[in-house]
């Protein structure tokens with residue numbers, strides 16, 4: 001059914017455009033598909049996804065996704081709404097397991113270790129693969145407690161009553177950690193005088209940045225961001241984009257965005273998902289935006305379709 | 307209506323008229339409050355004020371209000387008052403009017419005129435039909451005001467002309483009861499002022515949509531007023547009856563009060579209270595000038611504390627399991643039904659359970675501990691139900707966020723879910739404590755001691771703790787002794803007539819009320835604290 005859809009679209013797209021050689025766009029798609037698996041990049045593959053399929057009940061949300069994500073880079077996921085970007089992102093830290101109707105097939109390896117083994121330690125996985133959600137979801141706690149929540153629960157910060165009694169408290173350490181994380185998320189300026197206020201009292205955009213700070217504070221290896229700038233003004237967005245580029249020196253960042261310019265600005269690789277949960281093209285960002293191999297991708301990134 | 311007023315040159319007049327309708331409403335509210343106060347004997351309606359008998363005065367005021375109402379309706383119909391009435395007052399209003407007229411017609415037919423069943427029924431039906439027609443058929447302004455004015459005018463005139471006076475009494479045929487003026491007059495006033503308030507508010511709004519809105523508003527408002535009135539009246543009633551007993555013989559000054567020895571694991575410390583409050587600090591005693599309820603107060607407080615300490619940890623634990631770990635399905639449904647059924651189980655059944663199961667296991671005689679556990683079992687289902695609801699209401703977003711940070715499920719429950727659900731849990735405990743603190747039946751069966759406990763029979767739970775060298779290592783004889791509790795003592799006083807007169811009972815009731823309200827206050831304060839923490 002989806003091939004049919006492709007063909008009609010292809011014809012419609014082709015008719016006004018140059019119809020050069022005998023190769024149809026459908027064949028180009030096939031060719032690129034073969035290329036993704038050994039997509040060339042410098043360094044090791046941090047995340048390797050192979051033949052990933054996700055179903056929500058009978059709904060096939062992701063189809064045969066294979067891609068490798070290099071360490072210390074920014075990968076952008078773009079595509080129209082409902083094409084499965086969030087679903088893909090949630091597969092990488094197994095958050096989809098929490099959705100009752102979701103069924104996942106295929107393999108995801110992080111540092112060469114299979115994430116979908118039966119005995120995988122989800123807590124450890126999610127410590128390593130942090131996530132910023134599409135909807136900001138701070139805890140109903142103070143701003144400080146939100147940021148230090150992860151480290152405390154991991155035992156990296158000891159600020160319990162007992163340790164305070166024993167004079168072993170990590171209050172200073174907590175303060176510097178909170179400051180650093182909020183600073184990175186471009187929120188410190190706005191909230192440094194009210195760290196004890198409840199986080200639910202922040203604006204939507206502030207909450208979003210708080211969630212980024214909360215994720216950074218746990219110091220993961222991989223950071224998954226689902227539209228981290230969707231509720232931000234241009235200035236805060238620019239700061240978040242700077243942050244993403246900065247993060248890429250230490251971390252591996254995967255970011256979903258609806259904003260093509262943003263994807264073009266911040267990412268090293270771009271993956272284009274299209275309706276039906278297919279990964280249509282994956283490659284260097286420059287190449288995807290300037291010279292995509294797939295006609296559908298070209299239409300999408302130039303705004304003709306999507 | 308505003309359009310009409312804008313072009314009206316004689317604005318003064320209009321606003322005076324509006325003011326008149328508004329004043330009628332205000333008038334109705336005052337009369338309504340007066341009726342309520344009369345009903346609870348806070349105001350003696352059969353007395354005279356400045357030489358005028360109160361019923362006559364009320365009757366006059368009602369008549370005046372109904373005349374104003376009728377005049378406003380007619381003036382609106384004639385176009386003297388700019389209003390915006392609909393063609394009819396509507397079926398709802400007409401049905402209400404029909405009901406009211408039916409009752410009034412029936413009462414007048416059967417009681418005043420002495421008709422037989424057929425006669426009064428016919429009259430009632432006729433009156434109902436007339437009421438319906440008179441409300442539904444004319445334009446809204448007339449349909450709203452005239453039937454109400456007629457009815458309240460009737461009531462007002464009956465009072466004014468002494469047809470229903472201070473000595474009036476009504477013994478309904480076939481009922482062995484008598485309704486005297488102190489009940490009947492407040493009810494008539496309440497009822498008429500409710501109607502006047504509704505119609506007056508509609509008139510004030512100029513009928514139409516705005517008028518209906520205001521009319522409904524007045525009804526709702528008066529309804530709330532009456533509920534509050536009933537509550538306040540009840541409290542005031544208990545207070546006026548109980549307070550004189552409770553405050554007897556209070557003296558203040560250093561050394562005025564009794565000595566108390568506070569013991570804990572063998573250490574003792576004696577304090578002399580700077581206040582002497584006999585009713586609260588004495589037991590029942592022939593030698594004391596004023597007998598008091600100290601053992602019962604202490605018994606009730608320990609009962610509630612024990613039941614809460616027993617039920618809350620267990621209940622919250624069960625709720626955590628049900629809300630967080632158990633798969634939603636057949637099992638949780640069964641548990642839900644079972645807990646609901648347990649909560650609705652009559653308290654005497656719990657009492658019997660305690661009597662048959664707990665008492666033999668704790669030394670074979672009734673004891674404080676049996677009472678605590680029995681009430682704890684009663685409290686448990688409510689704590690489970692409300693805690694589970696509160697936990698299910700915690701958004702999944704929090705759980706997802708916590709999981710995505712690599713935090714284990716148990717830590718998430720402890721640091722996110724339970725704190726977020728605490729206000730709901732506390733609400734459940736508050737409701738439950740309100741119920742168990744006043745329970746009599748289970749106490750009767752499981753822990754009740756003397757009906758007239760002396761001060762020496764006060765349970766010394768704190769001082770009772772002692773260490774021992776053999777298991778269970780900590781013993782507390784106070785927990786294993788029978789003691790009294792406020793509702794139980796109250797019941798004993800009233801039903802058996804022992805230990806004093808009814809006044810002593812009212813004093814006990816007032817103290818019980820204050821103890822329960824204190825528990826409430828503590829609960830509500832802590833709930834507010836935790837809510838603040840979640841949202842501010």
Ligand SMILES: Nc1ncnc2c1ncn2[C@@H]1O[C@H](COP(=O)(O)OP(=O)(O)OP(=O)(O)O)[C@@H](O)[C@H]1O
Pocket residue numbers: 056059061079080081082083084085086087088099101134
């Ligand atoms: N919890 C769920 N249960 C059932 N179906 C779901 C669920 N979450 C997503 N889906 C379906 O999976 C498909 C992909 O959804 P997904 O949220 O991954 O899209 P997306 O690319 O992130 O879209 P957007 O850009 O709007 O966020 C959609 O068709 C959606 O309806």
Ligand SMILES: [Mg+2]
Pocket residue numbers: 085086087134226
């Ligand atoms: Mg999404």
